Structures are given as C-alpha cells and as structure tokens.
Amino acid sequence: GFELDALTLPVRDGQLSPFSLSFRLRPDVLAEGANLLTVETGEQSLLHLGIDDDGLLSVGLGGGEASVVTYEPVVEPDLTSVLTVSVLPIEELTTVQIYVDGVTVLAEALEWDLSEFLLPEASSSTDDGWMYLPGTTLLAGDSGFQGILDEFGVYFRDDSDRPSADTEIFLSAMEQVYGEKLVYAEGFEAEELPDAIDVVGPV
Numbered sequence: 409g410f411e412l413d414a415l416t417l418p419v420r421d422g423q424l425s426p427f428s429l430s431f432r433l434r435p436d437v438l439a440e441g442a443n444l445l446t447v448e449t450g451e452q453s454l455l456h457l458g459i460d461d462d463g464l465l466s467v468g469l470g471g472g473e474a475s476v477v478t479y480e481p482v483v484e485p486d487l488t489s490v491l492t493v494s495v496l497p498i499e500e501l502t503t504v505q506i507y508v509d510g511v512t513v514l515a516e517a518l519e520w521d522l523s524e525f526l527l528p529e530a531s532s533s534t535d536d537g538w539m540y541l542p543g544t545t546l547l548a549g550d551s552g553f554q555g556i557l558d559e560f561g562v563y564f565r566d567d568s569d570r571p572s573a574d575t576e577i578f579l580s581a582m583e584q585v586y587g588e589k590l591v592y593a594e595g596f597e598a599e600e601l602p603d604a605i606d607v608v609g610p611v
Contacts, residue, residue: 409443415543417447417455418564418583422539425564426496429457432559434488438463443552449490449528457493459483459553462581467504474502474520482508490594491576497522 413454418425427446463481468474468482483489492507500521506514531538546552547560596597 409549410547411549412545412547414545415447415454415541416545416562418562419522419527419539419541421537422522422527424495424497424502426491426494427562427564428494430559430561430563431491432488433483433491433553433555433557435459435463435483435485435553435555437485437554438483439551440479440521442547442554443546446546446549447543448546449541452526454525454543465491465493465506465513467506469495469504469518469520470522470525473525474518476504476514476516476518478506478514478573479514482506482513485555488556518557519579 418427423572431444438459438461440461442459444459446457447455453468453471456466456472458466458468459482460466463483464478466475466477466481481558482491490509492510493506493594494503494505496503498517501517502520502522503515503517505512528542530541532574533539547557548554
C-alpha cells in the first residue's frame with residue numbers, strides 16, 4: 409500500500425468542500441473487505457472506500473455514520489477501469505456519485521454533515537478559509553486492493569479556482585476513447601444544466 413501523512417480531502421471553514429477522487433486501476437484478484445482508500449483524522453475514519461469479492465464498491469463517511477454500496481460491480485479482475493467518486497456536501501445532506509469510465513453507476517444523497525464530525529485542530533489555514541488538517545491517507549494497504557493502481561487524483565477546484573467536484577468526468581472519458589474523432593460529449597455531473605443544452609419542461 410501507499411500511505412500519505414496528510415488529510416487529502418478539502419476542508420474549508422470547517423466544512424467539507426465538494427471533491428472528486430479518481431483512480432485508474434486493474435485488480436489482479438478481488439477479496440472481501442479490501443481497502444481501496446481510507447482517510448483518517450487521528451483515530452477517526454473520515455472516508456473509507458472498499459471493494460468486496462464481487463467487485464462492489466462501498467463508500468463510508470464519518471466512520472460509517474453514513475454509507476452506500478453500488479448495486480453492481482465497478483471493477484473486474486484483469487480489466488483496467490477509471491473509477492471516480494464524487495462527494496458533494498449540501499447543507500445536512502451529502503451526495504455521493506460514482507462513475508466507471510465516465511458512466512454514472514450510482515448517485516445517492518446521504519444524511520451526513522461534516523459539522524457533526526469532530527475534526528482535529530488545523531495546523532494552518534489560508535486567507536480564503538482552506539484548512540490544513542493533520543491526518544493520514546492510506547491507499548490499499550496490507551489487507552487492501554490487490555492489483556495495479558497507477559493513477560490517483562483529488563479534484564476540488566475548477567478552472568476559475570472555485571470549490572467544485574469534477575464536472576467533466578464523462579467528457580474526459582470520451583476524449584480518452586475517441587481522441588480527435590470526438591465531436592461532442594456532455595455529462596451531467598454538475599448541479600445545473602450547461603448553457604448549451606435546451607430542454608422542454610421542468611428538469
């Protein structure tokens with residue numbers, strides 16, 4: 409596994425900011441209860457991603473105070489996939505969205521709010537409210553994911569430096585598949601429809 413001596417999730421003014429975690433991975437085998445990612449503050453788990461022996465992905469927030477499991481497998485042995493988990497806190501709800509190769513496989517709102525979670529004291533903060541918190545981030549580990557994990561990223565700000573989850577997941581996936589042949593691709597990961605999309609009736 410790979411351990412970072414840092415809390416890799418964005419926290420601003422004591423609140424969890426929207427973010428997306430991206431993994432490019434190819435499992436060798438699938439095992440029950442395998443850790444993909446665990447983010448901890450002290451002895452408390454803030455976020456846990458696990459993959460079971462059927463390839464289902466579980467997402468746990470706040471030490472399991474809120475959790476969700478995909479309805480179908482997100483990975484298969486010997487198959488390379490790009491897995492993206494987006495977390496969007498909105499007031500007392502936190503929406504979890506899961507994508508495999510740019511396609512949505514789950515979107516669910518959970519009753520969980522970071523303000524109810526005991527955070528450690530920030531080691532420092534920026535003028536615009538971003539907080540640097542002590543913690544650890546563990547990818548895989550001794551009882552974790554077995555296979556190749558060659559890309560891991562955390563997206564939490566858009567091109568205009570505003571807090572945001574990744575809103576171009578589908579577009580990025582289609583660009584990788586079709587390259588210069590791609591004419592148009594539009595995902596609906598953002599909270600609002602793009603200006604280029606016209607709709608009839610309420611959405």
